Amino acid sequence: MGRRIIVCDGAETARLWGRIGAADNEQLLWVPREDESRARPPGFRILQGGLTPEAFEKLGPKEGDEYALATDDGPWIRAAVPAISAIDPESPILLLTDALTEDDLPDHPCLRRTGLKTLIRDDIDEEFDHLANLHRVVEIRQLLDPREKVGILLQPDPDPDGIACGFALRGLLGRKRPTAPLISFGPVQRPENQALVQAMGLEVRVITPDELDEFDGLALVDVQPNVFGENAPARVRSVDVVIDHHPERTGYDAVLKDIRPSYGATATILTEYLRAAGMEPSTGLTTALLYGIKSDTQYLGRQTSKRDMQSFAYLHANHSPALLQRIERPALPIDGMRALGRALSRTEVRDGIHVLVLGRVREDVIPQVADMALQAEGAEWAVAAGIVGSDLVFSVRNVGYVRAAGEVVRAVVEGLGVGGGHRSMAKGIIPLKAFRKVYRSADRERIRSALFDAFVRAIHRERD
Ligand SMILES: [Mn+2]
Numbered sequence: 001m002g003r004r005i006i007v008c009d010g011a012e013t014a015r016l017w018g019r020i021g022a023a024d025n026e027q028l029l030w031v032p033r034e035d036e037s038r039a040r041p042p043g044f045r046i047l048q049g050g051l052t053p054e055a056f057e058k059l060g061p062k063e064g065d066e067y068a069l070a071t072d073d074g075p076w077i078r079a080a081v082p083a084i085s086a087i088d089p090e091s092p093i094l095l096l097t098d099a100l101t102e103d104d105l106p107d108h109p110c111l112r113r114t115g116l117k118t119l120i121r122d123d124i125d126e127e128f129d130h131l132a133n134l135h136r137v138v139e140i141r142q143l144l145d146p147r148e149k150v151g152i153l154l155q156p157d158p159d160p161d162g163i164a165c166g167f168a169l170r171g172l173l174g175r176k177r178p179t180a181p182l183i184s185f186g187p188v189q190r191p192e193n194q195a196l197v198q199a200m201g202l203e204v205r206v207i208t209p210d211e212l213d214e215f216d217g218l219a220l221v222d223v224q225p226n227v228f229g230e231n232a233p234a235r236v237r238s239v240d241v242v243i244d245h246h247p248e249r250t251g252y253d254a255v256l257k258d259i260r261p262s263y264g265a266t267a268t269i270l271t272e273y274l275r276a277a278g279m280e281p282s283t284g285l286t287t288a289l290l291y292g293i294k295s296d297t298q299y300l301g302r303q304t305s306k307r308d309m310q311s312f313a314y315l316h317a318n319h320s321p322a323l324l325q326r327i328e329r330p331a332l333p334i335d336g337m338r339a340l341g342r343a344l345s346r347t348e349v350r351d352g353i354h355v356l357v358l359g360r361v362r363e364d365v366i367p368q369v370a371d372m373a374l375q376a377e378g379a380e381w382a383v384a385a386g387i388v389g390s391d392l393v394f395s396v397r398n399v400g401y402v403r404a405a406g407e408v409v410r411a412v413v414e415g416l417g418v419g420g421g422h423r424s425m426a427k428g429i430i431p432l433k434a435f436r437k438v439y440r441s442a443d444r445e446r447i448r449s450a451l452f453d454a455f456v457r458a459i460h461r462e463r464d
Contacts, residue, residue: 002064
């Protein structure tokens with residue numbers, strides 16, 4: 001490792017550097033200003049001869065040396081840089097100055113500028129952010145600690161963001177399931193979300209509005225009371241705590257509200273709480289929060305703020321990839337595998353479209369098969385369809401640079417069922433009854449050809 005030769009302009013800057021703490025390979029030099037005492041800042045030597053090539057030559061420059069110049073004086077920089085260049089024109093130089101802008105910098109092949117004070121300023125601002133989050137945590141704890149039983153209410157059919165946040169809030173309160181259960185008016189439906197709950201060893205208790213009476217504290221995460229509808233029980237219109245990232249709504253009272261609509265996920269808020277409170281979340285909670293951010297932002301794509309990225313990066317360092325995989329790819333049932341085998345045995349990709357019809361399957365098999373089907377050579381579109389209950393359900397994936405999947409699926413189901421989605425993922429549901437009415441039967445081959453034709457038409461249809 002080469003030396004870092006640090007040259008500070010004046011005692012004040014040198015003392016600041018001294019307080020930051022010097023690294024082992026740093027050689028500390030200072031150039032006294034005319035108007036200041038020559039009392040040596042601890043750890044520093046005077047650059048004998050000032051900002052001249054001779055002075056730098058005396059330091060015995062070696063290959064691998066790097067320089068940092070700390071000053072807020074433009075002329076000082078314009079003297080120092082050429083003096084170093086005269087010894088070795090290639091030596092990297094870091095300028096720590098808030099005085100010069102990029103345009104005012106002297107010519108040099110390897111020069112980087114950053115503001116010493118703005119660097120410290122940024123860190124201080126970040127610390128104030130942590131402090132504000134800590135303040136929130138303290139307030140929430142003060143409010144809820146005296147309560148016997150705190151209900152952590154999630155939206156009906158809780159999603160990963162809500163589930164992870166409920167889990168995190170319970171941890172922040174230092175409580176366990178009996179005194180802070182996760183509750184909801186509707187069960188967890190999606191297989192990935194059930195997998196999350198299972199993998200975390202959690203339970204989301206489905207309650208009726210009457211059962212709210214057993215709680216003397218109520219906290220809502222990732223949801224606000226208006227979601228429960230016009231006829232929501234009075235108890236959810238006056239709650240203790242609301243932590244959410246959806247746009248702020250009115251029509252309810254909360255003692256403490258922390259609503260941040262610029263955030264892509266509530267899990268980002270809870271991650272900030274945990275960090276500010278100095279808590280080290282378990283691998284399980286870390287993975288759950290990461291998955292919460294990932295699924296709410298569609299992998300940092302949609303409505304992602306810098307805060308989401310920061311929390312994601314923080315969580316990513318300590319999450320469990322194996323656990324995340326188990327959540328994102330729930331185990332396929334054996335009969336689902338068999339249905340897939342049958343569908344694959346006669347598969348073909350035509351006009352860039354790959355349609356796989358599975359017959360009767362568990363619903364979560366369908367999107368997983370769609371993911372896989374897109375990997376077929378030549379496929380720009382993958383459609384996996386199966387029969388679930390009395391519906392034909394299909395998942396659609398595309399390569400991303402073709403027409404939006406949601407738009408195409410809406411065209412396919414028009415007049416028959418419901419559907420929608422995003423750029424490269426979508427889902428449609430057509431009641432079998434409606435399908436048979438149009439296509440007379442609903443056997444596998446009929447479903448395959450009907451979907452294929454409908455997708456060809458929808459993909460190539462002119463935009464309205
Ligand atoms: Mn959310």
